[in-house]
Amino acid sequence: MKKNIFLTFFVLISFASLGQQKSVITGKITNPQAGISEIKFKYLYDFRNFRKNADAKIYKVDEKGNFKIEENLSELVFVQFEYGDWGNTLLLEPGANATMSFDSKSKDKDKLYKINGRGAVGCQFLEAIFYSDTTISKSKDFSKAFTKIDELGKQAQEGLNTKYSKVLSSAAITHLKEELYYFTYLTKLQLITKDRENINQIYSGKAPEYVVEFIKDLPFKDAKLNNFGFYLLYNNGLHLRFALEQEDYNVRQYNVINKVLPPVLAEKESVSVINRLIENGDFLIADKLIKDLSQRFPASDNQKSFDEKIAETKKLLFNLAPGKNAPAFILKNLNGKEVSLSDFKDKVIYLDFWASWCGPCRGEMPYAKRIKEKYKDNKDVVFLYVSIDEKEDAWKKGIEENKIEGVHLISNGFFSDVPKKYMVNGIPRYYLIGKGGEIISNEAPRPSSEEQLTTMIDKALKN
Structure with a gap:
């Protein structure tokens, strides 16, 4: 199993273009793994543009364990770094010049690897919120747990102001502080949803009032799309926000989406809801929402794709009507x-x-x-x-x-x-x-x- 440190929590993020600059990491691997002679270096999902994960780049490791990574960057990125069964997520800035060393056989997470220099750090600074106090995950008193999570978030903020301010630019520090803001919300959300009974209470309208208010206050509307913490809230919390409304499921989704999400996301998700209605043959409801969408986003032209999908669906429905031959397969x-x-x-x-x-x-x-x-x-x-x-x-x-x-x-x-x-x-x-x-x-x-x-x-x- 990979010793992935916070690997699943990050994607490619970026802010204002800084111009192309070469970023360099030179490294040394102690106790190289047998038969492993390469490092995989991968830019992850770009949430702003809804791109899929990029293919991994391969960098060679010589027989002595030495390697060198060179990337031309115009923006701050989070990248996945893998060597054999070890992996980590790194933050890398344009113009970074850093050295990295790690012992692939070390069982001590704190001694597993080290990064020195400017413009490159590992992502352990966010682990304080998620992993420093295991009692949080066992707590049934959400109000006390929420207070503890806020305290851990402040500690992580202080770490950014001290340790990481020495190796990262002020722009990177500002961005990571924004990430911490969203990750405190995410940790609270994970605490609430860890127990299936809590989710059932939310969907049945029986959740405690402070849980309902927390879900209503999740910061969707004013989010910046280059914050990955927002991306996680969006993926993990939006369905709970849907559950607080009492309407037809698809109409409920459509209304909440346009109420709580930034416009670029609201349009994208609204189109998905309408397409699903069309695929299910709910043409009357779909037509109502299509008209509403055109009023919300008059500059966009989704009508042609909707018309094509409706025609395709009606053809399928005709072929699947009682009395028709079942499609061969x-x-x-x-x-x-x-x-x-x-x-x-x-x-x-x-x-x-x-x-x-x-x-x-x-x-x-x-x-x-x-x-x-x-x-x-x-x-x-x-x-x-x-x-x-x-x-x-x-x-x-x-x-x-x-x-x-x-x-x-x-x-x-x-x-x-x-x-x-x-x-x-x-x-x-x-x-x-x-x-x-x-x-x-x-x-x-x-x-x-x-x-x-x-x-x-x-x-x-x-x-």
Whole structure:
């Protein structure tokens, strides 16, 4: 396992352009790992532009453990640095000139590596908030824990004013202070959401008032997009903000998004909500929100893409209407053998789209077992499970753990061919297909609706 120090918490961030300057880190590795002769150096996700992670650059390590990294930078960045099973996140400024040394066999985190010089530091300075007091994560008294988190944030601020002010520019120090502001909120959010019971209270409207007020006050609206702390709040806290409103889920999301997010993010997320409504065939609600979006952002032109998506969705819906032939497909079973839908000609097929990680899907399995028991002697009924798992091991483990009997196929994700053909935008999703290959229902009852489902199957068997 990598000795990653705060590795998962940072992305590429930047502020005003400083012009291209060469940044250099020369280093020495003590006790080089056998067979490892390179360092991976990677710029991470750019939140402002919604870019994916960049490919890692490779720097060679010689037989004595020496290496040299040279990068032309115009802005402050956070980068992922990996050597064998060791990794860390570094902050690097344009014009940095630093040396780095580490012992790959050291078990002492504080002695594992050292950086000297200007313009480059590791990111341990933020660990004070997350890791210095393990009792915080166990606390049930949120108000006291919140006070402690604020104290740790102040301590980290003081560290920036003393230790790091000697090696970083004033612009970098200012930016990191802003990050600390958001990370104190994030730590409190993690504390609240660590216990599933707390999340259930929020969604059911039973959360303590100070928790509700905390969620309402999460600093979304005035955020700067180059703050990664904001990015984490955005990804981890926005759904809780949705939960405080009492409207249709998609409309609720749309309204909250435009209430709490900066305009550039609000437009992007609003488009996603509308596209999801279109994909689900909710054209009336989608049309209402499209009109509202055009008024909020008159300079943007999303109408063409919406029109194209509506036309595409209507075509899919037409092809999936009861009486239409079920779309043909070929997928692999548990043994890697290709299985076609046409292999089950002249049989009634109960088609279940599911995944091993889907709680509601697993929750239906005991009911499905009862229904299969009723038809165990009827060879004209097939229970066909198409998983959207992307990992075969997880798929097979899910089948074994849940003891799911039937025909099992895997389709490798929501965006693979079969879920797209069948408009599977959420799971579980059920279809009932007749003996002639025609769709009887594109929204078949769940196994837990036993009477309704068995009545439908019995009728299909008679036709």
